[in-house]
Amino acid sequence: MSEEVNPNPVDRFPWPEEIEVPEGCEGWEEMYPRYFRFGESAERTELEKDRFWFWDQKDSPKPLRPWDITLCVESIAMQLSQAQSRVYAVPPAMGIDLRIIAGYSYASPVPCQDPELLEERKSVFSDRSEYVYENFEELYEDKWLPAVKEIGEEIRELDVPERFPEYAPEEVISESKGLYPGAVDVQSEYNRLQELTLRGWQRHFEYLNLVYLAYLSFKETCDELFPDISDNAIGEMVTGLETDLFLADKVLNDLAHQAVELGDEVPEILTSEETPDEKMGRLEETEAGREFLEAFEDAKDPWFHITVSRGYHSADGSWLDTLEQPFDHLYEKITALQDGETIRRDIEALQAERQEVVNEYRSYLSEDERTQFDQAHQLVLKVYNHAEDHQFWIENWLHTIIFEKLDEFGELLVNHEVLDDPRDITLFGRNEIPELLADLARVWSQGKGAQVPTYWQEEANERKSILTAAEEWSPPPAIGDPPEQVTDPMVIMLWGITTETVQNWLGPTQEEGSNEMTGFASSSGTVEGKARVVTSGSDLNEVERDEILVSPLTNPDWTPVFSKVAGAVTDNGGATSHTAIVCREYGLPAVTGTGTATSRLQTGDHIRVNGNKGEVEILEKAD
Template identity: 40%
Template sequence: MSLKSFPKPSELPVPAGAEGWEKIYPYYLVFQDKLKDAEDAKFWFCDSQHWPTVFKPFETIGGEFAVKCLGQYNARHLMIPNANGIEFRIHLGYLYMSPIPVPEEKIAGRVPHFEQRVGHYFQNWDELLRQWHVKVRGTIDEMETLSFTKLPDMVPMEDITTGKAKDGSEVLLENYDRLIQLAYQNWQYHFEFLNLGYIAYLDFFNFCKDVFPNIPDQSIATMVQGVDMELFRPDDELKQLAKLAVELGIQPAFSNTDDVQATLDAIAVAPGGRRWIRQYEEAQDPWFNFTVGNGFYGHDKYWKEHQEIPLGYIADYIRRLDEGQQIMRPTEELIAEKERIVGEYRDLLDGEAQALFDAKRGLAATAYPYVENHNFYIEHWTMGVFWRKIRELSRMMHAEGFWTEPDDLLYLTRNEVRDALFDLVTGWGVGAEPIGPTYWPEEIERRRGIVDALKTARPAPALNTPPASITEPFTRMLWGITTEQVQQWLGAGEEVEGGGLRGMAASPGVVEGIARVVHDSDQLAEVRQGEILVATVTAPSWGPIFGKIKATVTDIGGMMSHAAIVCREYGLPAVTGTGSASTTIKTGQRLRVDGTKGTVQILDAEEPELVAGPGTHSHSHA
């Protein structure tokens, strides 16, 4: 049977131990009793694609900056005729979004502004994108200069003789504010081109659907995909390093990559090892500013600080090369396939229609690579530096007795951190004890309990009644939240033959294989050769495992989600936006994934044997 709507926020049970959770987040991020009728009248979907785990209070910064800045480009910069931004709330620790439509009577008035503004970008694309790189790099470079060091017992004598008349605490306070502002600055830059990439793609997409009514969505995506993308560079660098290691015959040095120093020492003394180390060091800047997560959480591990991760991937590539496997992406085949599809569709048109096809496809192919590449500069590089600086501040305050664990700052909101910092410098400045060490440890323990309790429940995929149709471009392309998909979640769509799940046909092909359900990046080591990856969502940085798996199935994500794009680049079938694959499917079950139709069949209904991968100890959280 099918339902008409999803639960209301107030109908979802609060997990035991999470009572009072609303108070750990800023007031403007939670549903309000006074606005209940208005908020219940809106449709909200859960963005577990970017925020798959519960927010600690400080981590809401990523959600706030990303969604606010996305919206400003729709609503204030580009004046997209039919779409404003996206409203967002945190409910039970997860982020929910509600796209804001433009009132019917205002759409026409926005069109000329939209054309003028978008036109400026598309006419000056290369030059503006070059400036974008300069701006973003400038922000990152300034972030790197900020530091949070303990204040001295007394100001140096030269501060007296030069008449400086300040104690250095102002630098600490300014650096914190500046760090927040710089992160905000790069998030504004983040969307300067991203929305344009989607607009150009959607324009070409709609044109194709118009002139070729039966064209598969994937064929449209194939016609514009970039093959040489910066987001693939970190992974490609590791492959080159694996090839060099095999060429030099230094494979034995990679026997235990968990011990980074011992591995690098063994390579250094091997014949040709110095040459390898040199290439390894060159690859790090900037390509190791890359996380196994997605950059939105304080616990995300970056390659730069956790070199056992890239070294482990290199060791795996070495093993595959030694087995005679092809590890490079099939770039030439991808280009040939793309040109074949472009040619076949182009030949079906003539005259003006063909010229329009060329122009629209050309624009989409120019703008499209940015959709993935920006990710490296913002989510990975900018946020990598940001979290490193936040940890430095947290550890300095931990040493001053403010909290019990080195990274506990994450349990404060960013404005509470300002208060705690002022408390610290006040106590120091007057020669008294600050209040924080007696206040924060207990409060942080209470919040830790709430966050842990919220983690025990999976989020509802959506809230309230869906609208008759969904038009906002991001919602459709990135999240895969289409009118049809939402009906499917409610159980109103077509049944999948033989039982199973339906989602977006995101990357073509049909395969059968054993499922491996992954809920977070720490479980990636469990994935075995030839398995089918089933996840809430995949991060772009999971690139190295796409060479191991046969197909991908996700709970959320559209044609432009990372899982869809990466699977197309690796020639693997993918079904995205199924709504519930990661909670329905169990590791070890046999699946048939049809990425051309968008269906996933579970071929054995009974409980599977648990397949423990290497280095696994427990599947309790799967």
């Protein structure tokens, strides 16, 4: 795959101590736990230098706030590793290790290198995975999903006061409550929020390894039976997914159709240039508008609980913060309907096309080979919805609820002048916030007129400054000695990192001045059109119909835009990335994992995307 040309090739990536963070990032280390920092002991440094680390651009494309590493670093390191090593004993995988540099996350898969332990783990894995595969529908519908929803509802019910009272209520005396319990209760409620967040992420990885391994098993079966088969053809045999993640887009489509059916006034309001609040105010004035708003309100939970930036960046929030994203999507969908276009995804056609591809490949096989193929294919169809469903219920629905509850704690601190903005609370690590709440209780306890400290506000502003400086920096793509060969299937399938990718990071392998890029052939078809480079979800409203989306990676909150673009190209991600899955579902040509598309292309470039071969060609540069 083509990567940006490095004019000074080297044989390794820098060690952590050789990396110079930009000016303004001094002191970033104090923002993160020591167990996620490089070089905290001589023994650990030796271990770290014996491994290859890559920048996790999929989950950390920009620096993470201290609280956000609870979701993006700490939970992945703890829960993914636990799932692989202690629960299912995935034979070759002992989990993943992560480190942070100036807010950016670096990952290193931990392999099992002990032959005896490998054999021991095979037996454990076989028994446990077989049980899950056989009972997956029941486990998901009756156990997993209700448990996730229960966690979300319990977080909602946590009691966070807007502010502490001027004086403790009378019942403190009359009912002998042991002084005012609220000052202690709020700390208990926050501790419960931490616990529930971690429990939610245990559910995140409960079955995810087995889902991807089922896909990998199917891929290996196809590679064995059809030596020349493409990754895209394999992907086409698992399209037509009826996953919950796509239901947000379906609900928006239904709302757009309902708006058009309600007459001219509702579409006119929804396609105006007014703010969401102004549109809702106008809709309240008519019977048709109120009918639409009722349906809109019903859709919010759960389908508008969509987080921005993969749900790992609390500062970006979710759709519910401003409602700009759903209203922008409705604008586009109603406009398309008025132009006579179809906006609904034809799931039956996709499933028919899938079966056609499956039938063709089955026709090449003997009876025994068909049995082998069918078993692998039926298994991946049985479980693969979860690859996207878990994203919706954990990274979107649950994270939205978590962010809303954090805002309540932040509002309490703002109301007592401890912080300037509610979401500044996420500038502190999850284990630091009890200190803020304890300090709040201390000052409140001293009565009216007690001096409120300014050091928390000062610390928050200093950390904002560090993160802003870090966001202007492009960290090294990897750390340490490169592997002779990238073999970890998850690294290849999810992150899109291959042996060639790593070599391209080290030095030039493409011809100077080339107009071509290569990546993963993630969704079939060929399309030509104007590129639209989008690096942030806030820029999605600039995407025009039939343009080709070019981005570092796409997020679940971007899903509705796929109904208007003609294709997609990404820097990161493999054949099972979110971009690849969604493009196959929407029938869009896609090339993922090009490495440098967003730096080599600019909006307005005329490009050709060949999703069959994984090739992108610049036909004409924009003026």
